[in-house]
Amino acid sequence: xxxxxxxxxxxxxxxxxxxxxxxxxxxxxxxxxxxxxxxxxxxxxxxxxxxxxxxxxxxxxxxxxxxxxxxxxxxxxxxxxxxxxxxxxxxxxxxxxxxxxxxxxxxxxxxxxxxxxxxxxxxxxxxxxxxxxxxxxxxxxxxxxxxxxxxxxxxxxxxxxxxxxxxxxxxxxxxxxxxxxxxxxxxxxxxxxxxxxxxxxxxxxxxxxxxxxxxxxxxxxxxxxxx
Amino acid sequence: xxxxxxxxxxxxxxxxxxxxxxxxxxxxxxxxxxxxxxxxxxxxxxxxxxxxxxxxxxxxxxxxxxxxxxxxxxxxxxxxxxxxxxxxxxxxxxxxxxxxxxxxxxxxxxxxxxxxxxxxxxxxxxxxxxxxxxxxxxxxxxxx
Numbered sequence: 053x054x055x056x057x058x059x060x061x062x063x064x065x066x067x068x069x070x071x072x073x074x075x076x077x078x079x080x081x082x083x084x085x086x087x088x089x090x091x092x093x094x095x096x097x098x099x100x101x102x103x104x105x106x107x108x109x110x111x112x113x114x115x116x117x118x119x120x121x122x123x124x125x126x127x128x129x130x131x132x133x134x135x136x137x138x139x140x141x142x143x144x145x146x147x148x149x150x151x152x153x154x155x156x157x158x159x160x161x162x163x164x165x166x167x168x169x170x171x172x173x174x175x176x177x178x179x180x181x182x183x184x185x186x187x188x189x190x191x192x193x194x195x196x197x198x199x200x201x202x203x204x205x206x207x208x209x210x211x212x213x214x215x216x217x218x219x220x221x222x223x224x225x226x227x228x229x230x231x232x233x234x235x236x237x238x239x240x241x242x243x244x245x246x247x248x249x250x251x252x253x254x255x256x257x258x259x260x261x262x263x264x265x266x267x268x269x270x271x272x273x274x275x276x277x278x279x
Numbered sequence: 280x281x282x283x284x285x286x287x288x289x290x291x292x293x294x295x296x297x298x299x300x301x302x303x304x305x306x307x308x309x310x311x312x313x314x315x316x317x318x319x320x321x322x323x324x325x326x327x328x329x330x331x332x333x334x335x336x337x338x339x340x341x342x343x344x345x346x347x348x349x350x351x352x353x354x355x356x357x358x359x360x361x362x363x364x365x366x367x368x369x370x371x372x373x374x375x376x377x378x379x380x381x382x383x384x385x386x387x388x389x390x391x392x393x394x395x396x397x398x399x400x401x402x403x404x405x406x407x408x409x410x411x412x413x414x415x416x417x418x419x420x421x422x423x
Contacts, residue, residue, distance in 0.1 A: 107356045116349035129352055136359045137366060209342045228343040253304045260339040
Protein backbone atom coordinates (compact mmCIF):
# COMPACT_ATOMS: atom_id res chain seq x y z
CA UNK A 53 0.00 0.00 0.00
CA UNK A 54 1.19 3.45 -0.79
CA UNK A 55 0.38 4.73 2.69
CA UNK A 56 2.61 2.04 4.22
CA UNK A 57 5.37 2.83 1.82
CA UNK A 58 5.30 6.46 2.76
CA UNK A 59 4.89 6.18 6.52
CA UNK A 60 6.65 2.98 7.60
CA UNK A 61 10.36 2.57 7.64
CA UNK A 62 12.53 -0.07 9.26
CA UNK A 63 13.99 1.19 12.52
CA UNK A 64 17.71 1.73 12.34
CA UNK A 65 19.94 -0.65 14.29
CA UNK A 66 17.48 -3.46 14.81
CA UNK A 67 20.27 -5.53 16.30
CA UNK A 68 20.73 -3.02 19.06
CA UNK A 69 17.87 -4.39 21.11
CA UNK A 70 18.64 -7.98 22.06
CA UNK A 71 15.55 -8.27 24.23
CA UNK A 72 13.09 -8.81 21.43
CA UNK A 73 10.07 -10.47 23.04
CA UNK A 74 8.75 -11.70 19.71
CA UNK A 75 11.59 -14.25 19.55
CA UNK A 76 10.49 -16.13 22.65
CA UNK A 77 6.79 -16.02 22.03
CA UNK A 78 6.43 -13.84 25.13
CA UNK A 79 4.49 -10.62 25.39
CA UNK A 80 3.22 -8.82 22.28
CA UNK A 81 5.98 -7.50 20.03
CA UNK A 82 7.30 -4.01 20.67
CA UNK A 83 6.99 -1.10 18.29
CA UNK A 84 10.14 -2.08 16.39
CA UNK A 85 8.74 -5.58 16.00
CA UNK A 86 5.52 -4.22 14.56
CA UNK A 87 7.44 -2.01 12.14
CA UNK A 88 9.39 -5.02 11.04
CA UNK A 89 6.26 -7.09 10.47
CA UNK A 90 4.78 -4.40 8.26
CA UNK A 91 8.08 -4.03 6.45
CA UNK A 92 8.24 -7.79 5.93
CA UNK A 93 4.74 -7.79 4.46
CA UNK A 94 5.86 -5.21 1.91
CA UNK A 95 8.92 -7.28 1.09
CA UNK A 96 6.91 -10.47 0.65
CA UNK A 97 4.53 -8.65 -1.68
CA UNK A 98 7.53 -7.94 -3.88
CA UNK A 99 7.64 -4.20 -3.11
CA UNK A 100 10.86 -3.17 -4.84
CA UNK A 101 11.13 0.07 -2.89
CA UNK A 102 11.03 -1.91 0.34
CA UNK A 103 13.77 -4.18 -0.95
CA UNK A 104 15.87 -1.17 -1.92
CA UNK A 105 15.43 0.13 1.66
CA UNK A 106 16.48 -3.25 2.99
CA UNK A 107 19.65 -3.26 0.90
CA UNK A 108 20.56 0.27 1.99
CA UNK A 109 19.90 -0.58 5.63
CA UNK A 110 22.10 -3.67 5.69
CA UNK A 111 24.65 -3.24 2.91
CA UNK A 112 27.45 -1.87 5.08
CA UNK A 113 27.22 -4.57 7.71
CA UNK A 114 26.90 -7.36 5.15
CA UNK A 115 29.80 -6.01 3.12
CA UNK A 116 31.90 -5.43 6.22
CA UNK A 117 31.37 -8.99 7.44
CA UNK A 118 32.24 -10.37 3.99
CA UNK A 119 35.33 -8.18 3.76
CA UNK A 120 36.65 -9.18 7.17
CA UNK A 121 35.92 -12.83 6.51
CA UNK A 122 37.40 -13.00 3.02
CA UNK A 123 40.02 -10.26 3.21
CA UNK A 124 39.49 -9.16 -0.39
CA UNK A 125 37.39 -6.16 -1.41
CA UNK A 126 36.33 -7.38 -4.87
CA UNK A 127 35.39 -10.79 -3.59
CA UNK A 128 33.57 -9.23 -0.64
CA UNK A 129 31.46 -7.11 -2.97
CA UNK A 130 30.67 -10.06 -5.20
CA UNK A 131 29.66 -12.17 -2.20
CA UNK A 132 27.61 -9.35 -0.66
CA UNK A 133 25.64 -9.10 -3.90
CA UNK A 134 25.09 -12.86 -3.79
CA UNK A 135 23.84 -12.51 -0.24
CA UNK A 136 21.23 -9.94 -1.21
CA UNK A 137 20.16 -12.00 -4.21
CA UNK A 138 19.69 -14.98 -1.89
CA UNK A 139 17.76 -12.80 0.54
CA UNK A 140 15.56 -11.61 -2.32
CA UNK A 141 14.96 -15.17 -3.49
CA UNK A 142 14.27 -16.68 -0.07
CA UNK A 143 12.29 -13.86 1.53
CA UNK A 144 8.96 -15.63 0.91
CA UNK A 145 10.29 -18.56 2.96
CA UNK A 146 11.40 -16.40 5.88
CA UNK A 147 8.86 -17.14 8.61
CA UNK A 148 9.95 -14.41 11.00
CA UNK A 149 11.21 -16.78 13.69
CA UNK A 150 14.05 -14.33 14.33
CA UNK A 151 14.64 -10.71 13.44
CA UNK A 152 15.20 -9.90 9.81
CA UNK A 153 18.68 -8.52 10.48
CA UNK A 154 19.67 -11.72 12.31
CA UNK A 155 18.43 -13.77 9.38
CA UNK A 156 20.37 -11.63 6.88
CA UNK A 157 23.51 -12.07 8.98
CA UNK A 158 22.93 -15.83 9.01
CA UNK A 159 22.62 -15.86 5.23
CA UNK A 160 25.85 -13.83 5.07
CA UNK A 161 27.59 -16.19 7.50
CA UNK A 162 26.57 -19.23 5.42
CA UNK A 163 27.73 -17.61 2.20
CA UNK A 164 31.07 -16.63 3.76
CA UNK A 165 31.72 -20.07 5.22
CA UNK A 166 30.77 -21.76 1.94
CA UNK A 167 33.00 -19.41 -0.06
CA UNK A 168 35.93 -20.01 2.30
CA UNK A 169 35.42 -23.78 2.14
CA UNK A 170 35.37 -23.79 -1.64
CA UNK A 171 38.44 -21.54 -1.70
CA UNK A 172 40.20 -23.96 0.62
CA UNK A 173 39.27 -26.80 -1.66
CA UNK A 174 40.85 -24.87 -4.51
CA UNK A 175 43.94 -24.49 -2.35
CA UNK A 176 43.66 -20.74 -1.95
CA UNK A 177 43.79 -20.67 1.81
CA UNK A 178 46.29 -17.91 2.30
CA UNK A 179 44.77 -14.63 1.27
CA UNK A 180 46.81 -12.45 3.55
CA UNK A 181 49.13 -11.32 0.79
CA UNK A 182 46.23 -10.06 -1.32
CA UNK A 183 44.31 -8.35 1.45
CA UNK A 184 42.81 -5.13 0.26
CA UNK A 185 43.30 -2.87 3.22
CA UNK A 186 42.33 0.46 1.76
CA UNK A 187 39.43 2.10 3.57
CA UNK A 188 36.27 1.67 1.55
CA UNK A 189 34.08 4.71 1.16
CA UNK A 190 30.34 4.45 1.44
CA UNK A 191 27.67 5.60 -0.96
CA UNK A 192 26.71 8.25 1.55
CA UNK A 193 29.11 10.32 3.59
CA UNK A 194 32.68 9.19 3.13
CA UNK A 195 34.40 8.86 6.47
CA UNK A 196 38.03 7.97 5.91
CA UNK A 197 38.87 8.94 9.50
CA UNK A 198 36.96 5.93 10.71
CA UNK A 199 39.82 3.73 9.62
CA UNK A 200 41.91 4.34 12.70
CA UNK A 201 44.93 2.22 11.91
CA UNK A 202 47.39 2.85 9.14
CA UNK A 203 47.35 0.69 6.03
CA UNK A 204 50.26 -1.45 7.20
CA UNK A 205 48.73 -2.10 10.61
CA UNK A 206 45.39 -2.98 9.04
CA UNK A 207 47.12 -5.40 6.73
CA UNK A 208 48.82 -7.08 9.65
CA UNK A 209 45.63 -7.39 11.67
CA UNK A 210 43.70 -8.67 8.67
CA UNK A 211 46.48 -11.14 7.89
CA UNK A 212 46.40 -12.43 11.47
CA UNK A 213 42.61 -12.72 11.25
CA UNK A 214 42.95 -14.75 8.06
CA UNK A 215 45.02 -17.29 9.96
CA UNK A 216 42.21 -18.09 12.38
CA UNK A 217 39.76 -20.83 11.49
CA UNK A 218 36.70 -19.52 9.66
CA UNK A 219 34.43 -20.25 12.63
CA UNK A 220 36.73 -18.43 15.08
CA UNK A 221 37.18 -15.54 12.64
CA UNK A 222 33.42 -15.16 12.35
CA UNK A 223 33.03 -14.76 16.11
CA UNK A 224 35.88 -12.25 16.37
CA UNK A 225 34.51 -10.20 13.48
CA UNK A 226 30.95 -10.14 14.79
CA UNK A 227 31.84 -9.37 18.39
CA UNK A 228 35.09 -7.41 18.34
CA UNK A 229 34.91 -5.60 15.00
CA UNK A 230 31.19 -5.22 14.34
CA UNK A 231 30.54 -4.77 18.05
CA UNK A 232 27.49 -7.02 18.32
CA UNK A 233 26.33 -8.29 21.70
CA UNK A 234 27.05 -11.87 22.76
CA UNK A 235 23.33 -12.64 22.40
CA UNK A 236 23.26 -11.42 18.80
CA UNK A 237 26.47 -13.27 17.96
CA UNK A 238 24.97 -16.44 19.44
CA UNK A 239 21.80 -16.04 17.36
CA UNK A 240 23.74 -15.43 14.15
CA UNK A 241 26.22 -18.26 14.76
CA UNK A 242 23.37 -20.48 15.98
CA UNK A 243 25.41 -21.52 19.00
CA UNK A 244 24.71 -21.34 22.74
CA UNK A 245 25.97 -18.10 24.30
CA UNK A 246 28.38 -20.03 26.55
CA UNK A 247 29.93 -21.76 23.55
CA UNK A 248 30.29 -18.42 21.76
CA UNK A 249 32.10 -16.95 24.77
CA UNK A 250 34.53 -19.81 25.23
CA UNK A 251 35.30 -20.05 21.49
CA UNK A 252 35.68 -16.31 21.20
CA UNK A 253 38.08 -16.22 24.14
CA UNK A 254 40.19 -18.93 22.52
CA UNK A 255 40.10 -17.06 19.21
CA UNK A 256 41.15 -13.79 20.85
CA UNK A 257 44.02 -15.47 22.66
CA UNK A 258 45.18 -17.08 19.41
CA UNK A 259 44.94 -13.75 17.62
CA UNK A 260 46.85 -12.02 20.42
CA UNK A 261 49.66 -14.56 20.06
CA UNK A 262 49.72 -14.07 16.28
CA UNK A 263 49.85 -10.29 16.59
CA UNK A 264 52.50 -10.50 19.30
CA UNK A 265 54.54 -12.70 16.99
CA UNK A 266 54.08 -10.06 14.29
CA UNK A 267 55.36 -7.44 16.70
CA UNK A 268 52.41 -5.20 17.54
CA UNK A 269 53.47 -2.58 20.04
CA UNK A 270 51.23 -1.79 23.08
CA UNK A 271 49.78 1.33 21.49
CA UNK A 272 48.55 -0.57 18.46
CA UNK A 273 51.46 0.54 16.29
CA UNK A 274 53.73 -2.02 14.75
CA UNK A 275 57.00 -2.46 16.53
CA UNK A 276 60.10 -3.37 14.63
CA UNK A 277 60.70 -2.93 10.94
CA UNK A 278 58.90 0.41 10.93
CA UNK A 279 59.99 3.84 11.94
CA UNK B 280 49.86 -22.05 35.47
CA UNK B 281 48.58 -23.49 38.73
CA UNK B 282 44.87 -23.08 38.21
CA UNK B 283 42.23 -20.49 37.47
CA UNK B 284 40.97 -18.04 40.02
CA UNK B 285 37.48 -18.41 41.38
CA UNK B 286 35.65 -15.33 42.56
CA UNK B 287 35.50 -14.22 45.32
CA UNK B 288 39.26 -14.44 45.34
CA UNK B 289 41.14 -15.46 48.44
CA UNK B 290 44.66 -14.65 49.49
CA UNK B 291 45.57 -18.35 49.18
CA UNK B 292 44.72 -18.16 45.49
CA UNK B 293 47.53 -15.70 44.98
CA UNK B 294 49.84 -17.87 46.96
CA UNK B 295 49.11 -20.98 44.90
CA UNK B 296 49.72 -18.97 41.74
CA UNK B 297 46.18 -19.11 40.28
CA UNK B 298 45.47 -16.90 37.25
CA UNK B 299 42.54 -14.97 35.93
CA UNK B 300 41.98 -17.09 32.79
CA UNK B 301 38.53 -16.46 31.28
CA UNK B 302 37.94 -13.66 33.76
CA UNK B 303 40.44 -11.58 31.81
CA UNK B 304 38.12 -11.59 28.80
CA UNK B 305 35.12 -10.77 30.97
CA UNK B 306 37.08 -7.94 32.54
CA UNK B 307 37.90 -6.54 29.09
CA UNK B 308 34.28 -6.97 27.98
CA UNK B 309 33.15 -5.06 31.07
CA UNK B 310 31.06 -8.02 32.19
CA UNK B 311 32.37 -8.38 35.73
CA UNK B 312 30.49 -7.03 38.71
CA UNK B 313 32.12 -4.22 40.66
CA UNK B 314 33.55 -6.50 43.40
CA UNK B 315 34.77 -9.01 40.76
CA UNK B 316 36.39 -6.20 38.84
CA UNK B 317 38.18 -4.97 41.96
CA UNK B 318 39.38 -8.49 42.73
CA UNK B 319 40.67 -8.92 39.19
CA UNK B 320 42.46 -5.59 39.19
CA UNK B 321 44.02 -6.43 42.55
CA UNK B 322 45.27 -9.69 41.08
CA UNK B 323 46.62 -7.94 37.99
CA UNK B 324 48.65 -5.60 40.17
CA UNK B 325 50.43 -8.59 41.69
CA UNK B 326 50.58 -11.17 38.89
CA UNK B 327 53.00 -10.41 36.06
CA UNK B 328 51.74 -13.27 33.88
CA UNK B 329 48.12 -12.12 34.05
CA UNK B 330 49.12 -8.48 33.58
CA UNK B 331 51.10 -9.38 30.45
CA UNK B 332 48.19 -11.44 29.07
CA UNK B 333 45.77 -8.63 29.89
CA UNK B 334 47.92 -6.11 28.00
CA UNK B 335 48.25 -8.42 25.03
CA UNK B 336 44.49 -8.99 24.83
CA UNK B 337 43.74 -5.30 25.30
CA UNK B 338 46.13 -4.43 22.45
CA UNK B 339 44.46 -7.05 20.25
CA UNK B 340 41.01 -5.62 20.91
CA UNK B 341 42.27 -2.11 20.21
CA UNK B 342 43.80 -3.28 16.95
CA UNK B 343 40.58 -5.04 15.89
CA UNK B 344 38.44 -2.01 16.68
CA UNK B 345 40.97 0.13 14.86
CA UNK B 346 40.24 -1.68 11.60
CA UNK B 347 37.46 0.84 11.20
CA UNK B 348 34.01 0.44 9.80
CA UNK B 349 34.02 -1.04 6.31
CA UNK B 350 31.39 0.52 4.08
CA UNK B 351 29.85 -0.91 0.95
CA UNK B 352 31.42 0.55 -2.22
CA UNK B 353 29.70 3.33 -4.13
CA UNK B 354 26.84 2.16 -6.33
CA UNK B 355 26.56 -1.14 -4.47
CA UNK B 356 22.80 -0.97 -3.88
CA UNK B 357 22.14 0.00 -7.51
CA UNK B 358 24.13 -3.00 -8.70
CA UNK B 359 22.23 -5.32 -6.37
CA UNK B 360 18.87 -3.93 -7.48
CA UNK B 361 19.84 -4.28 -11.14
CA UNK B 362 20.70 -7.92 -10.57
CA UNK B 363 17.47 -8.64 -8.69
CA UNK B 364 15.46 -6.98 -11.47
CA UNK B 365 17.24 -9.09 -14.09
CA UNK B 366 16.62 -12.20 -11.99
CA UNK B 367 12.94 -11.27 -11.68
CA UNK B 368 12.59 -10.68 -15.43
CA UNK B 369 14.15 -14.07 -16.11
CA UNK B 370 11.70 -15.70 -13.74
CA UNK B 371 8.77 -13.90 -15.33
CA UNK B 372 9.82 -15.08 -18.78
CA UNK B 373 9.85 -18.67 -17.51
CA UNK B 374 6.42 -18.22 -15.91
CA UNK B 375 5.11 -16.70 -19.16
CA UNK B 376 6.18 -19.84 -21.02
CA UNK B 377 4.44 -22.00 -18.50
CA UNK B 378 1.30 -19.92 -18.85
CA UNK B 379 0.75 -21.04 -22.47
CA UNK B 380 -0.98 -24.38 -21.74
CA UNK B 381 -2.44 -24.70 -25.23
CA UNK B 382 0.98 -24.65 -26.89
CA UNK B 383 2.44 -26.95 -24.26
CA UNK B 384 -0.48 -29.39 -24.66
CA UNK B 385 -0.11 -29.49 -28.46
CA UNK B 386 3.60 -30.21 -28.19
CA UNK B 387 3.04 -32.92 -25.59
CA UNK B 388 0.28 -34.59 -27.62
CA UNK B 389 2.35 -34.54 -30.80
CA UNK B 390 5.30 -36.02 -28.96
CA UNK B 391 3.09 -38.71 -27.45
CA UNK B 392 1.59 -39.58 -30.84
CA UNK B 393 5.02 -39.79 -32.40
CA UNK B 394 6.21 -42.00 -29.56
CA UNK B 395 3.24 -44.36 -30.04
CA UNK B 396 3.92 -44.58 -33.77
CA UNK B 397 7.59 -45.32 -33.27
CA UNK B 398 6.84 -47.94 -30.62
CA UNK B 399 4.20 -49.50 -32.83
CA UNK B 400 6.63 -49.74 -35.74
CA UNK B 401 9.38 -51.09 -33.53
CA UNK B 402 7.39 -53.76 -31.70
CA UNK B 403 4.94 -54.55 -34.44
CA UNK B 404 1.89 -53.79 -32.32
CA UNK B 405 -1.42 -54.68 -33.98
CA UNK B 406 0.06 -57.03 -36.57
CA UNK B 407 -2.49 -59.63 -37.71
CA UNK B 408 -5.38 -57.97 -36.00
CA UNK B 409 -6.18 -55.29 -38.48
CA UNK B 410 -5.91 -56.06 -42.14
CA UNK B 411 -6.54 -53.80 -45.05
CA UNK B 412 -9.16 -55.39 -47.27
CA UNK B 413 -9.90 -54.89 -50.87
CA UNK B 414 -12.85 -52.64 -51.52
CA UNK B 415 -15.93 -54.64 -52.55
CA UNK B 416 -16.44 -54.96 -56.33
CA UNK B 417 -18.77 -52.35 -57.72
CA UNK B 418 -19.65 -54.24 -60.87
CA UNK B 419 -22.78 -56.35 -61.01
CA UNK B 420 -24.57 -54.51 -58.30
CA UNK B 421 -27.82 -53.14 -59.20
CA UNK B 422 -28.98 -49.86 -58.01
CA UNK B 423 -32.32 -50.11 -56.33
